[in-house]
Each structure stands twice: as C-alpha cells, then as structure tokens.
Amino acid sequence: MSAEQLPFLVGFVVMALASLAIYLHGDKRQEFRHHAQFHSVVPFIAATAYLAMWLGTGTIDGPDGAPVYLARYADWATTTPILLAGLILTGLHEHPRHSTYILPAIVLDVIMIATGLAAALSADETAKWVWFGWSCAAFAGVLFMLWGPVRAIGDRLGGRLEQVYRGNLVFLTAVWLVYPLVFALGPEGLGVIAIGLENWAVLVLDVTAKVVYGFVATARFKTVPA
Amino acid sequence: MSAEQLPFLVGFVVMALASLAIYLHGDKRQEFRHHAQFHSVVPFIAATAYLAMWLGTGTIDGPDGAPVYLARYADWATTTPILLAGLILTGLHEHPRHSTYILPAIVLDVIMIATGLAAALSADETAKWVWFGWSCAAFAGVLFMLWGPVRAIGDRLGGRLEQVYRGNLVFLTAVWLVYPLVFALGPEGLGVIAIGLENWAVLVLDVTAKVVYGFVATARFKTVPA
Amino acid sequence: MSAEQLPFLVGFVVMALASLAIYLHGDKRQEFRHHAQFHSVVPFIAATAYLAMWLGTGTIDGPDGAPVYLARYADWATTTPILLAGLILTGLHEHPRHSTYILPAIVLDVIMIATGLAAALSADETAKWVWFGWSCAAFAGVLFMLWGPVRAIGDRLGGRLEQVYRGNLVFLTAVWLVYPLVFALGPEGLGVIAIGLENWAVLVLDVTAKVVYGFVATARFKTVPA
Numbered sequence: 001m002s003a004e005q006l007p008f009l010v011g012f013v014v015m016a017l018a019s020l021a022i023y024l025h026g027d028k029r030q031e032f033r034h035h036a037q038f039h040s041v042v043p044f045i046a047a048t049a050y051l052a053m054w055l056g057t058g059t060i061d062g063p064d065g066a067p068v069y070l071a072r073y074a075d076w077a078t079t080t081p082i083l084l085a086g087l088i089l090t091g092l093h094e095h096p097r098h099s100t101y102i103l104p105a106i107v108l109d110v111i112m113i114a115t116g117l118a119a120a121l122s123a124d125e126t127a128k129w130v131w132f133g134w135s136c137a138a139f140a141g142v143l144f145m146l147w148g149p150v151r152a153i154g155d156r157l158g159g160r161l162e163q164v165y166r167g168n169l170v171f172l173t174a175v176w177l178v179y180p181l182v183f184a185l186g187p188e189g190l191g192v193i194a195i196g197l198e199n200w201a202v203l204v205l206d207v208t209a210k211v212v213y214g215f216v217a218t219a220r221f222k223t224v225p226a
Numbered sequence: 227m228s229a230e231q232l233p234f235l236v237g238f239v240v241m242a243l244a245s246l247a248i249y250l251h252g253d254k255r256q257e258f259r260h261h262a263q264f265h266s267v268v269p270f271i272a273a274t275a276y277l278a279m280w281l282g283t284g285t286i287d288g289p290d291g292a293p294v295y296l297a298r299y300a301d302w303a304t305t306t307p308i309l310l311a312g313l314i315l316t317g318l319h320e321h322p323r324h325s326t327y328i329l330p331a332i333v334l335d336v337i338m339i340a341t342g343l344a345a346a347l348s349a350d351e352t353a354k355w356v357w358f359g360w361s362c363a364a365f366a367g368v369l370f371m372l373w374g375p376v377r378a379i380g381d382r383l384g385g386r387l388e389q390v391y392r393g394n395l396v397f398l399t400a401v402w403l404v405y406p407l408v409f410a411l412g413p414e415g416l417g418v419i420a421i422g423l424e425n426w427a428v429l430v431l432d433v434t435a436k437v438v439y440g441f442v443a444t445a446r447f448k449t450v451p452a
Numbered sequence: 453m454s455a456e457q458l459p460f461l462v463g464f465v466v467m468a469l470a471s472l473a474i475y476l477h478g479d480k481r482q483e484f485r486h487h488a489q490f491h492s493v494v495p496f497i498a499a500t501a502y503l504a505m506w507l508g509t510g511t512i513d514g515p516d517g518a519p520v521y522l523a524r525y526a527d528w529a530t531t532t533p534i535l536l537a538g539l540i541l542t543g544l545h546e547h548p549r550h551s552t553y554i555l556p557a558i559v560l561d562v563i564m565i566a567t568g569l570a571a572a573l574s575a576d577e578t579a580k581w582v583w584f585g586w587s588c589a590a591f592a593g594v595l596f597m598l599w600g601p602v603r604a605i606g607d608r609l610g611g612r613l614e615q616v617y618r619g620n621l622v623f624l625t626a627v628w629l630v631y632p633l634v635f636a637l638g639p640e641g642l643g644v645i646a647i648g649l650e651n652w653a654v655l656v657l658d659v660t661a662k663v664v665y666g667f668v669a670t671a672r673f674k675t676v677p678a
C-alpha cells in the first residue's frame with residue numbers, strides 16, 4: 001500500500017461506521033425519519049467510493065500523470081444531490097411543490113460535478129479553466145437557489161424548521177466552498193498541493209460534509225416538536 | 227477553430243442566454259412556476275453540452291472517421307426526459323398518479339437516445355440499422371403514450387390546460403420527428419449530409435425544441451387562469 | 453452466430469413479447485395501473501439489453517478472457533430499482549412517506565450492481581472477492597429493508613395488500629438470491645460453470661425475475677378489491 005492510499009483505507013472505515021451510526025442515532029419519528037435515512041445512505045456511498053480508491057478501481061491517469069479517481073466523482077455526483085434534496089425538503093417542509101426547486105438544483109449540482117471531472121481530465125490548460133469556471137457558475141446557481149427562493153419560502157413558513165434550515169444551510173455552504181479551493185490548488189489545478197496532501201484534505205472535507213453534517217443536521221431535527 | 231466548430235460556439239451562447247431569459251420571462255405563479263424552471267434548466271444543460279463540443283471534450287471518432295459527440299447524447303438523454311415530464315404533467319394536471327405515465331415514457335425515451343448512440347457507434351451496417359430501428363420503436367412508444375392514454379385523460383379533465391397540452395404536444399411531436407431524419411441522412415447514417423451541415427441542422431432543431439418550445443410552452447401557461 | 457449467442461436471441465424475443473403481453477394483461481384500474489406499466493417496461497429494458505448482447509454492443513473482454521456484458525449490468529441497474537420500487541409501493545400502499553424507504557433501498561441496490569460489475573472486471577483476485585463481498589453486503593441491506601421496516605408497516609396496514617406484498621416478497625427474494633450464486637460459480641468468479649451454460653442460467657433467472665414475476669405480481673393485484 002502506497003502512502004497516498006492510506007487516507008482511502010481510513011475513509012472506508014470511517015464512512016462505513018458512520019453510515020451505521022447515523023442510522024441508529026437518527027430521529028425515528030415518522031415525519032423526520034427519511035432525513036436520518038438519507039444521511040445514513042450518503043456515507044454508505046462514500047464508503048464504496050473509498051473502497052474503490054483503495055483498491056484502485058476506476059483510478060486512471062490524468063493528463064499530467066497525477067491519478068484521477070473516477071470513484072470520487074461518482075460519489076459526489078450521487079451524494080451531493082441527496083444532501084441538497086434533504087436540505088431543500090427541510091426548507092420547504094410540507095410545501096406542495098418541492099420538485100420545482102429540487103429538480104433544477106440537482107441538475108445544476110450534477111453539472112457542477114461532471115464539469116469538474118472534465119476540468120480534471122483536460123490536458124489543455126484553457127479548456128481546464130473554462131470547465132472550472134463553468135463548474136463554479138453551476139455551483140453559484142445552486143447557492144443562489146438555496147439562499148434565495150428556498151430560504152424565502154422557508155422564512156414565510158417560519159417556526160422551528162426555519163431555524164433548522166438556516167443552521168444546516170450555513171454549515172453546508174461553508175464546507176462546500178472549500179472543495180473548489182482544494183481542487184484549484186491540487187494537481188488537477190495549479191499543482192501547489194501534492195496529491196498525498198490533497199487526498200487527506202478531501203478526506204477531512206468529506207467527513208465534515210457527510211458525517212459531521214449528517215449528525216448535526218439530524219440532531220437539529222430532534223429539537224423540532226412533532 | 228475549424229468550421230465544424232462554429233455552430234457549437236453559437237449554440238453555447240444562445241443556450242446560455244436562453245436559460246436566463248426563460249427563467250426571467252416564466253410564469254411566477256406558484257402553481258405553474260415549476261414549468262418555467264424546467265424550461266430554464268433545459269438550455270442550461272444544452273449550453274454545457276455545446277461547450278463540451280466546442281472544446282472537444284467527449285468527442286470521439288466514429289466508425290467511419292466522422293466525429294461522434296458524446297456530449298450531444300448526454301444532453302438529449304437528460305433534456306428529453308425533462309421536456310417529456312413537463313408535458314405529461316401538463317396533460318395530467320393535478321392527477322394523482324403522474325408517475326404511472328412519466329416513468330414508462332422516460333424509460334422508453336432514454337432507451338431511444340442510448341440506442342441512437344449505439345447506432346452511431348456501430349461499425350457493422352446491420353447492427354447500425356437494427357439499433358436505429360429499435361430506437362424508432364422506442365420513439366413510437368413515447369408518441370403512443372403522449373397521443374393515447376395521456377391525451378385521453380387530459381381530454382377528460384378538459385378546460386384551458388387541455389388546450390395547452392394539445393398545443394405543446396403538436397409542437398413537440400413535429401420537431402422531434404425531424405431528429406431521426408437528420409440522423410439517418412447524416413454521417414451516422416447514410417452519409418448524404420456532411421458533418422458541417424448536420425451540426426447546423428441539429429443546432430436549429432435544438433434551439434427550436436428547447437428554446438422556442440420553452441417560450442411557447444411557458445407563454446401558453448400564462449393564458450391559464452390561476 | 454456462435455453458440456454462446458443463442459440465449460441472447462431467445463432472450464430478446466421472449467422479453468419483447470413479454471413486454472407487450474404484460475401491458476395488455478395488466479390491471480387497468482386507475483389505482484393499480486402503474487404496477488402493470490412498471491412490469492411492462494422492465495422486459496422492454498431487458499429486450500434492449502439482450503439485443504445489445506446479441507449484436508455484441510458493449511461486450512468487452514474480462515480480465516480472464518471471458519466476455520463481460522456491460523449491457524447486462526446496465527439492464528440490472530435500471531430494472532432492479534423499478535422492481536424494488538414497485539414492491540415497496542405495494543408494501544406501503546398509500547403511505548405518505550414512500551421515498552423514505554424507496555431512496556435508500558434503490559441506492560443500496562444500484563451499489564450492489566455497480567460493485568458486482570467491479571468484481572467482474574477485477575483482474576486481482578483479492579479485489580474481485582472484496583467487491584463481491586461488498587456487493588453482497590449491499591444486497592443484505594436491501595433484503596433487510598424489505599423484510600424489516602417495510603414489512604412491519606405493511607403488516608400494520610393489513611388487508612389484502614399485505615398478502616400481495618408478502619407473496620411478491622417471497623418470490624422476489626428466492627429468485628434474486630440465485631443471481632450471486634450463478635455469478636460466483638461462473639467465469640466472473642470461480643469459473644466452475646462455463647460461459648455458455650451461465651448465459652442460459654442467467655436467461656432463465658431473468659425471465660423468472662422479470663416476466664414470471666411480472667405476471668404473478670400483477671395477477672395478485674387483480675385479487676385486491678378496488
């Protein structure tokens with residue numbers, strides 16, 4: 001096992017345990033139960049992706065020789081929509097037209113991840129940064145929806161759920177903003193950070209965005225009266 | 227930039243602007259809002275695909291040496307389900323069992339696009355036309371659902387929405403039928419049309435099926451009383 | 453046509469006819485109609501996959517030289533979620549929070565298929581069996597949900613639908629358990645069964661899990677009073 005691989009083994013173990021822990025710890029009340037299940041399935045997906053990175057499955061050579069982990073993008077492309085859907089459902093609790101906000105946000109989000117992968121695979125420097133920019137534009141669209149229309153509707157609904165939404169929104173935004181930064185500094189971007197360090201940084205981010213966020217978000221629900 | 231590439235740059239600019247324009251122009255009333263959002267996200271996906279075709283991302287050599295644009299099929303595989311879902315939701319307005327009609331139609335639709343790609347990639351002539359035929363069969367299934375059961379339910383509901391459905395249905399059918407024709411005549415098929423011409427033809431079709439249709443469809447909604 | 457190919461032609465014809473037959477035979481009552489449609493679209497997907505395997509589209513060489521059929525995994529990755537969703541909808545009939553159980557079950561199910569493909573493509577023996585084990589773990593998670601929480605809610609609802617659920621659950625579990633067995637014995641696993649025999653075995657399984665199950669499941673619905 002090379003040194004680069006260690007974070008993947010750690011990631012696999014942490015994510016697998018976290019999946020179980022969140023399932024057991026989550027709010028069992030009918031009305032909120034699906035949130036615990038969403039947050040439990042997210043680290044299960046991540047555990048699978050870390051297993052793949054550890055075994056080398058779906059790891060290919062990027063244009064500069066640094067490895068590109070397809071499993072990481074497959075993870076992000078499935079877990080970020082689930083996290084977004086959970087947050088938007090919170091903001092629009094019981095609102096009749098959820099899909100209005102969930103579908104466009106998820107489309108933008110998946111485009112963000114897919115074009116991020118295109119940036120990582122681009123040999124041409126111009127193409128790489130065009131893709132990076134387009135990915136950031138999609139990300140801006142996602143944040144606009146969460147901070148704009150969804151928050152506005154949540155505010156009108158008011159109550160305890162509004163506070164849960166706001167708390168989760170701030171947490172999610174803060175963590176997600178670090179991802180493009182790490183990407184831009186890592187071997188996929190400017191190459192200021194080496195791959196070994198980047199893999200640890202992404203592990204810390206992933207654990208924060210999935211596991212810590214999962215616990216915090218589901219714990220906040222427990223403060224909501226039935 | 228080669229001459230073949232020009233329609234891609236044009237496509238990118240038109241689709242990006244159209245996405246914004248449809249979002250701003252769309253009906254903001256709660257009940258119809260999701261239609262404007264669906265129609266805005268469709269050209270955003272297309273803009274991303276045109277950017278990819280312009281940069282050469284996901285462009286591979288087909289069996290006869292003509293390029294095959296994977297981004298085009300990825301665009302169609304995601305935008306056509308959204309357009310279909312929007313149309314079916316119109317036909318079955320407030321009907322409790324939407325998914326009955328949406329899921330099978332989308333499955334057929336995605337099979338149509340995936341087997342169209344298989345046709346484009348087939349070196350063997352027999353395999354190519356078998357795939358083309360199967361793709362047309364799936365397309366026929368989609369049209370059957372739209373003109374058969376969904377229209378029948380819409381008719382029973384009656385009212386202004388029925389007229390919106392019929393108008394959108396005629397428009398969509400007319401435009402979509404041209405796609406297989408262009409494909410059959412282009413380098414993927416008989417090779418009667420050169421790639422340069424085909425790319426312009428597909429651009430015109432895409433702008434009609436996504437942007438013009440998007441404006442017309444959302445404008446029709448504005449005629450529906452709340 | 454090589455001998456290995458014959459089951460694919462048979463599969464194509466059987467699945468295409470079964471898709472039509474289930475559509476015509478299914479329960480047309482509003483409330484149950486979507487089940488017949490789900491069960492009709494499943495063999496349509498399979499027919500497309502068998503056509504691909506027959507034509508050689510998406511057939512690649514596995515690590516030991518035995519062919520790996522990507523179309524088979526694409527089929528399973530789309531049909532098993534539809535079958536699961538249909539079963540869970542039956543168990544939770546009219547229950548307000550379907551998505552709670554459907555989303556996590558489908559995520560586990562898709563991971564089961566994707567990691568099964570990873571196992572089939574692994575040249576390294578350890579990696580192969582790690583993937584096989586992880587796929588089985590995901591499968592166990594799916595079965596847990598169906599036999600645990602979903603059945604418990606179905607029991608509480610009681611009535612005729614509970615019996616439909618139980619009958620379908622037993623059938624589905626019995627058939628699905630044979631898939632990993634065949635995989636483990638076939639060229640993807642221990643190599644005890646030759647590819648020719650395996651292809652026939654999978655055909656029998658697919659017809660049972662999709663067509664026979666489709667008829668049985670929709671026939672059971674006809675016994676439910678409206």
Ligand SMILES: CC1=C(/C=C/C(C)=C/C=C/C(C)=C/C=O)C(C)(C)CCC1
Pocket residue numbers: 076079080083112113115116117119132135136139176177179180183206209210
């Ligand atoms: C904007 C941008 C990116 C954003 C990535 C994000 C926001 C990832 C979030 C991942 C999460 C939250 C995973 C855990 O569940 C990329 C693709 C790095 C690169 C290009 C620019």
Ligand SMILES: CC1=C(/C=C/C(C)=C/C=C/C(C)=C/C=O)C(C)(C)CCC1
Pocket residue numbers: 302305306309338339341342343345358361362365402403405406409432435436
């Ligand atoms: C039947 C058939 C086709 C149909 C394509 C269609 C109907 C595409 C529609 C695209 C749209 C509407 C995009 C814009 O949003 C192919 C794949 C060309 C080739 C094989 C036969």
Ligand SMILES: CC1=C(/C=C/C(C)=C/C=C/C(C)=C/C=O)C(C)(C)CCC1
Pocket residue numbers: 528531532535564565567568569571584587588591628629631632635658661662
């Ligand atoms: C656990 C396991 C598997 C399970 C496969 C199953 C359960 C497939 C079911 C397919 C159906 C029901 C298709 C028809 O609709 C694999 C991927 C063979 C291999 C690895 C271990």
